[in-house]
Amino acid sequence: MIDLHYWPTPNGHKITIFLEEAGLPYRIVPVNIGAGEQFNPDFLRIAPNNRMPAIVDTEPADGGAPLSVFESGAILQYLAEKTGQFIPAEGRARTEVMQWLFWQMGGLGPMAGQNHHFVQYAPERIPYAMDRYIAETNRLYGVLNKRLEGRDFISGEYSIADMACYPWVVPHERQKQDINEFPNLKRWFEAIACRPATARAYEKGREISSAAVVTEESRKILFGQTSKPTG
Numbered sequence: 001m002i003d004l005h006y007w008p009t010p011n012g013h014k015i016t017i018f019l020e021e022a023g024l025p026y027r028i029v030p031v032n033i034g035a036g037e038q039f040n041p042d043f044l045r046i047a048p049n050n051r052m053p054a055i056v057d058t059e060p061a062d063g064g065a066p067l068s069v070f071e072s073g074a075i076l077q078y079l080a081e082k083t084g085q086f087i088p089a090e091g092r093a094r095t096e097v098m099q100w101l102f103w104q105m106g107g108l109g110p111m112a113g114q115n116h117h118f119v120q121y122a123p124e125r126i127p128y129a130m131d132r133y134i135a136e137t138n139r140l141y142g143v144l145n146k147r148l149e150g151r152d153f154i155s156g157e158y159s160i161a162d163m164a165c166y167p168w169v170v171p172h173e174r175q176k177q178d179i180n181e182f183p184n185l186k187r188w189f190e191a192i193a194c195r196p197a198t199a200r201a202y203e204k205g206r207e208i209s210s211a212a213v214v215t216e217e218s219r220k221i222l223f224g225q226t227s228k229p230t231g
Helices: 010-022 072-083 092-122 125-149 162-169 183-193 194-207 216-223
Strands: 004-007 027-029 054-057 067-070
Touching: 004 010, 004 067, 004 183, 010 072, 010 092, 010 194, 027 194, 067 072, 072 092, 072 162, 092 125, 092 162, 125 162, 125 183, 162 183, 183 194
Parallel strands: 004 027
Antiparallel strands: 004 054, 054 067
């Protein structure tokens, strides 16, 4: 059984997509990030960076004690290796999947995340920051669009690289991106959206939180963190 500590964000959706695709039994443990639940001591024991998602595998492959994993990219890799699904076993094909997974973790996710922050949530409208991250998101969409030319999926076969990238393209309108400018990306995006496992994963999110509401108090919790303890 996989215990998934989760909230319906792009990084959270990555993991529910995998679990639904792979058919692994799992239990969602909600972590309401707007209420500061990511700072609970029990959660910090498995996710020391106070970010979700994180998992606890109660039946790891080595037969030992329950194993916790944090960071969404590491979780995807762990689950893919555990199940032997959505990642090539070896060779160049595996390297391709891993480099695009790292591309999402180091590029698309952080840049789109800053886009979300400055365009949607920042208390001050800072045109330079907004323009900077809208443009960088656009550049990264272009990189992915070029990669998808002549390919159904990022590395040929559907993989954890696709699962990592897709949730960060879902909010393309909020990111001020016109997906019609990227025909290969749009085709890929629509193909993943139509997968039954994707629909089930997003329904799980809606069951937990029908809408993300950011109040002044939750804004302080989400965007005012330092190394000092909160509270």
